[in-house]
Amino acid sequence: MFETIETFQTQVACDGGGGPLGHPRVYLHIDPKQDNRVTCPYCSRTYVLGHPHLGHAA
Numbered sequence: 156m157f158e159t160i161e162t163f164q165t166q167v168a169c170d171g172g173g174g175p176l177g178h179p180r181v182y183l184h185i186d187p188k189q190d191n192r193v194t195c196p197y198c199s200r201t202y203v204l205g206h207p208h209l210g211h212a213a
């Protein structure tokens with residue numbers, strides 16, 4: 156039931172989106188050398204690093 160959010164940045168700010176899962180804003184770092192994702196320790200949302208080179212004609 157936890158959300159997975161795609162991002163194109165290795166640093167993301169999460170505040171839980173307000174509501175019952177809201178929390179103070181924290182910054183999470185995605186390490187591309189790991190598994191390209193980070194899970195917020197507060198609200199358990201998972202941020203997944205997308206592929207910025209796909210879907211854009213250079």
Ligand SMILES: [Zn+2]
Pocket residue numbers: 169170171178195196197198199200
């Ligand atoms: Zn969060």
